[in-house]
Amino acid sequence: MIKETQPQLIYEPKNKTLTGFLQFEGEYQGYKIKDKYNIEIDFNNQQPLPLVKEINGRIEKISKDKDLDLIDLHINYGDINKGLCLCSRFKAFEYAEKLKDSPSPGINFIQELVIPFLYGISHFEKYDKFPFGTMEHGTLSLVREITNNIEYFKYLQSYIKILPEEAKKFIYEYAYSFNLGNVIYKNEKIGRNKPCPCNSGLKYKKCHLNIVNILSNCLLISQKKAPSFRRPSAFM
Numbered sequence: 419m420i421k422e423t424q425p426q427l428i429y430e431p432k433n434k435t436l437t438g439f440l441q442f443e444g445e446y447q448g449y450k451i452k453d454k455y456n457i458e459i460d461f462n463n464q465q466p467l468p469l470v471k472e473i474n475g476r477i478e479k480i481s482k483d484k485d486l487d488l489i490d491l492h493i494n495y496g497d498i499n500k501g502l503c504l505c506s507r508f509k510a511f512e513y514a515e516k517l518k519d520s521p522s523p524g525i526n527f528i529q530e531l532v533i534p535f536l537y538g539i540s541h542f543e544k545y546d547k548f549p550f551g552t553m554e555h556g557t558l559s560l561v562r563e564i565t566n567n568i569e570y571f572k573y574l575q576s577y578i579k580i581l582p583e584e585a586k587k588f589i590y591e592y593a594y595s596f597n598l599g600n601v602i603y604k605n606e607k608i609g610r611n612k613p614c615p616c617n618s619g620l621k622y623k624k625c626h627l628n629i630v631n632i633l634s635n636c637l638l639i640s641q642k643k644a645p646s647f648r649r650p651s652a653f654m
């Protein structure tokens with residue numbers, strides 16, 4: 419099916435990658451775009467969505483021409499893979515869950531996330547603005563996102579399993595944003611009926627108690643994992 423809609427993309431079953439030109443055409447609020455990008459989608463590398471890279475340096479060139487950092491075009495600059503930042507972390511978990519039930523997850527992924535992302539880049543290149551608005555960067559924006567979507571806490575366990583360092587940074591930012599640092603990191607005890615340290619005016623049990631339990635539990639899970647570094651052999 420991908421062959422019919424995207425004849426220039428080739429699937430390599432051995433590596434589970436799709437490479438080649440992804441083409442698209444569309445119109446949004448009267449602006450027309452027809453374009454194609456040379457990309458690679460790695461279905462083996464799911465964090466939790468497949469890793470997508472643009473491999474001709476086109477986006478890098480756009481960022482240089484516009485005098486912007488790659489991160490401003492939503493490329494994960496710090497990541498050696500320089501993958502496209504298709505949506506926020508929590509939305510990615512939500513989306514990955516939705517894709518599991520789809521009969522053609524690869525095609526849905528391309529149509530619903532990859533094409534709109536690249537469409538946005540082309541639109542920006544041509545008209546100097548993003549058509550659908552943009553996301554903020556960094557962990558603090560995730561703190562804001564989870565504050566507005568409390569149900570995203572259900573993804574925290576998967577997050578710490580897949581991306582422990584990033585998730586730990588998020589938990590740290592969250593804890594200190596809500597004045598819960600001492601409770602989470604220093605075992606300060608707070609009575610269930612005492613005011614919540616976040617200053618909401620609510621009792622702790624009606625406010626952050628459950629969230630603190632989830633966050634603490636995630637930190638415990640991450641400690642059970644072996645550390646990712648090895649000691650130099652001289653010290654062993």
Ligand SMILES: [Zn+2]
Pocket residue numbers: 614615616617618625626
């Ligand atoms: Zn609270």
